[in-house]
Amino acid sequence: MATVPPYRLATSLEDRISALETEFHRAYWESQVGVSPESESRRAELELELRRVKGDPESLRLVTEALNEELHEPMLKRQLEVLRRSLTANQMDDQLREELVGVSSAVESEFASFRPEVDGTRVSDNDILHILSTSIDETERRAAWEASKQIGARVDDRVRDLARLRNQASRDLGYGDYYRMSLELSEIPEEWLFSFLDDVDRLTHAPFSACKSSLDEGLARRLGVETIYPWHYADPFFQELPPDGRADLNAVLAPSSAVDLAAKTFAEWGIDLAKVLERSDLYPRERKCQHAFCLDVDRTGTDVRVLANVVPGEFWTSVMLHESGHAAYDLMIDQRLPYLLHRPAHTFVTEAMAIFSGRLVRNPQWLVDVAGIEADVADGLAERLRQTSAAQELLMARWVLVMAHFERELYSDPESDLDSLWWSLVERFQMVTPPPDRNAPDWAAKIHVAAAPVYYHNYLLGAVLSCQLEKEIEADCGEVIGNRGVGEWLSQRLFSPGNSMRWDALIESATGRPLSASDFADFVTT
Numbered sequence: 001m002a003t004v005p006p007y008r009l010a011t012s013l014e015d016r017i018s019a020l021e022t023e024f025h026r027a028y029w030e031s032q033v034g035v036s037p038e039s040e041s042r043r044a045e046l047e048l049e050l051r052r053v054k055g056d057p058e059s060l061r062l063v064t065e066a067l068n069e070e071l072h073e074p075m076l077k078r079q080l081e082v083l084r085r086s087l088t089a090n091q092m093d094d095q096l097r098e099e100l101v102g103v104s105s106a107v108e109s110e111f112a113s114f115r116p117e118v119d120g121t122r123v124s125d126n127d128i129l130h131i132l133s134t135s136i137d138e139t140e141r142r143a144a145w146e147a148s149k150q151i152g153a154r155v156d157d158r159v160r161d162l163a164r165l166r167n168q169a170s171r172d173l174g175y176g177d178y179y180r181m182s183l184e185l186s187e188i189p190e191e192w193l194f195s196f197l198d199d200v201d202r203l204t205h206a207p208f209s210a211c212k213s214s215l216d217e218g219l220a221r222r223l224g225v226e227t228i229y230p231w232h233y234a235d236p237f238f239q240e241l242p243p244d245g246r247a248d249l250n251a252v253l254a255p256s257s258a259v260d261l262a263a264k265t266f267a268e269w270g271i272d273l274a275k276v277l278e279r280s281d282l283y284p285r286e287r288k289c290q291h292a293f294c295l296d297v298d299r300t301g302t303d304v305r306v307l308a309n310v311v312p313g314e315f316w317t318s319v320m321l322h323e324s325g326h327a328a329y330d331l332m333i334d335q336r337l338p339y340l341l342h343r344p345a346h347t348f349v350t351e352a353m354a355i356f357s358g359r360l361v362r363n364p365q366w367l368v369d370v371a372g373i374e375a376d377v378a379d380g381l382a383e384r385l386r387q388t389s390a391a392q393e394l395l396m397a398r399w400v401l402v403m404a405h406f407e408r409e410l411y412s413d414p415e416s417d418l419d420s421l422w423w424s425l426v427e428r429f430q431m432v433t434p435p436p437d438r439n440a441p442d443w444a445a446k447i448h449v450a451a452a453p454v455y456y457h458n459y460l461l462g463a464v465l466s467c468q469l470e471k472e473i474e475a476d477c478g479e480v481i482g483n484r485g486v487g488e489w490l491s492q493r494l495f496s497p498g499n500s501m502r503w504d505a506l507i508e509s510a511t512g513r514p515l516s517a518s519d520f521a522d523f524v525t526t
């Protein structure tokens, strides 16, 4: 049989995938800015079609064969590697694929439609959050927290099914389980990741413990209780700082436009987001996705869009800065790169950029220079802002440790006693006292376990890298705010190479050293 030359193989697969993926991205965007059964079914149809094309076993065979040949062009080799990983992740027979899609959509719609009851009244997630952040009534708090977990018992069997089905596809390909396969296909060695998580555990143990003690003391005083249980925190999983534990910027930011502030921040770095903002959909409306994301529609950097639901205040200002970080990255990737490499080096690398820019909202100099806050007001807030940023990162880090360790065990043995495992991890990493005699699948109440598998560690890697970037940028450029040199540094060192090299090589070339948790540790302790 005649073999296809590797270059031709890469381009022909790339053409097919890029056309379909661009069409899928357009349909995805439409389904998010105007939610309707039609737009949703069009999106689902294209997604399945894309998965089928990427799941073609013959394409994978040809790519693997080509990679076994001696390839002299590093760029071509990289393209084929990207293809191999993307095709491998989608290999499974049609029956398994349909079953997986069926179970996961059923679980996701259960999450979307289920409303638990407190005292016979149906409540939403927002109602629960409202009770947990404001109520001083022990019984009401506990009932609201328990209500937040009711979804777990409705979906846990199906989430275990999802893990079994995902494992089946991975084992058919020769991987130990889905967790290991997903890490390998995202170029994150499992051993490296868990030793990295151990470093983070070690470095954050004492500062987290101190931060939590002072939080707990405040809660015990305010709520008049002796032991702090999970329902005493402000959110069901203790991922967020309670509102009274943080600096509040809502009043000072209320008069400003979050969109203008984000545009100005990047313009001063020499990165023009005007075209992105023109194509974006930024304000709340009926039948529109309530969250925020950034999308590079055809992966050329010429049609980058942000979806947001901006209202005045700190939260959406920070979200706009975050999404603008993603957008700037997509915009500044070298135009000459082929489709498969014209994307960020890794999910967590673009996340790092977004976290770095999102955090500027708590930077006193940004508040003065960009948001126009009086200098003495910003000075007065500085210490509290610093503590808020550190405490928030600490809470996030310890929570990611729970999720990452839990997911590894879930896929390693979906039949094990996950209910107990969950609470032992929560106790170990978040230092939260488990409720007495709790016997329920609380792990299944976290939608990411079902809907965003083997993803959570990216939040932590992104946060860690954001600190390393900040440190190096300060060392190389001096001022961060309003300095064109920062935009050049980011564009040349971080954005421009796209996915032409692996994330670890990119981080070393951009910051001069491998990814390490030390700057993150400094960030959360100072």
Ligand SMILES: [Zn+2]
Pocket (backbone or CB within 6 Å): 322, 326, 351, 354
């Ligand atoms: Zn993001």
